[in-house]
Amino acid sequence: MIQQVSAHPNIYRIRVDLPDNPLQYLNAYVIKGTSGNLVIDTGFNRPECKRALCQGLQELGIRLQPDTSLFITHLHADHSGLVGLFAQAGCPIYMHPVDYQYLVDSQDGSTWKAAEDNFMREGMPxxxxxxxFANQARTFSPDPNFPVNAVHDGDCLHLAGCDLQVIHTPGHTPGLCCLYLPKEEIFFTSDHVLFDITPNIQVWYHMKQSLQRYLESLQKVRDLPVRLALPGHREGDTSIDGRIDExxxxxxxxxxxxxxxxxxxxxxxxxxxxxxxxxxxxxxxxxxxxxxxxxxxxxxxxxxxxxxxxxxxxxxxxxxxxxxxxxxxxxx
Ligand SMILES: [Zn+2]
Ligand SMILES: [Zn+2]
The missing domain is CATH 1.10.10 (Arc Repressor Mutant, subunit A)
Incomplete structure (x- = not known):
């Protein structure tokens, strides 16, 4: 299901349902430009999500080829799961290196093992x-063997005819990056700011003090002029400062x-x-x-x-x- 969320620039939301998951659905966003496109996030690496994403792209007349780029906001499998589709088609892929490293480390199970050992020390039987082991974050995770263009805080990307600013907001994950269009005041918040649900904050082995970092990252974007906020799940809003205070x-x-x-x-x-x-x-x-x-x-x-x-x-x-x-x- 696609929905146009902005006319200038042309931005669409593809609703990618996440079966049996309390998040309900992922918002994959597409900026459709005249000389290239940008897709932001993908859905899980499972057939239902693949069908929804591919159908949405097809309805928009977008073929996966190198003039379409993919920006992965963070490592979670509901956002990165289908990266392989884009990698196979030779699409440029952008992501923060810290989260990319987590995906690489999870390949041999070491990321999960470290988390399990830690939770055992915290009393989990x-x-x-x-x-x-049946956690969807594990079973529907992507193959991390893809070439990545590393992005960092403050980077300016020119993609799909838009100037996009990368804002690194560690907290929900260590490498989560939001995208901001300063001219249009459009803010892709990913899972950093959600409006109907509260983003989950976990502990990470490459990032101490995740809650402290998260609160700092909220402050970092609180006063951003925002006309339209587009979150990774559920519906968006315009009052980003009010939501951040909540x-x-x-x-x-x-x-x-x-x-x-x-x-x-x-x-x-x-x-x-x-x-x-x-x-x-x-x-x-x-x-x-x-x-x-x-x-x-x-x-x-x-x-x-x-x-x-x-x-x-x-x-x-x-x-x-x-x-x-x-x-x-x-x-x-
Ligand atoms: Zn997430
Ligand atoms: Zn998510």
């Missing part, structure tokens, strides 16, 4: 870690909640704390969470715990390979 407030509430829980349950692991937190899986108890959601929830809990430890609010002690947390002072 080994049986539950095993259930993660997301900030959400993380403040989470930090305060963890402080309360750490006071209530001293000397707990992150895995002990996570089930008591407020999650948006309405009506579902922690034990009924799908395994993937438990994984994301524990990662999100940990990102907040890491922030509190770094700010001296919580203390971490390690005993027999497991980490326990205690409250040092009441405020985040």
């Amino acid at each position: 080994p049986a539950e870690i095993k259930t993660q 997301i900030r407030a959400h993380h403040d509430r989470r930090l305060a909640e963890i402080c309360q829980l750490a006071a209530l349950y001293p000397h707990s692991t992150a895995y002990d704390i996570a089930p008591h937190m407020t999650w948006s899986m309405r009506g579902k108890k922690w034990k009924d969470f799908p395994p993937t959601q438990k994984w994301f929830a524990l990662g999100e809990t940990l990102a907040h715990i890491e922030y509190l430890v770094d700010h001296g609010t919580l203390r971490c002690s390690e005993e027999q390979g497991c980490r326990y947390y205690d409250l040092v002072r009441k405020e985040p």
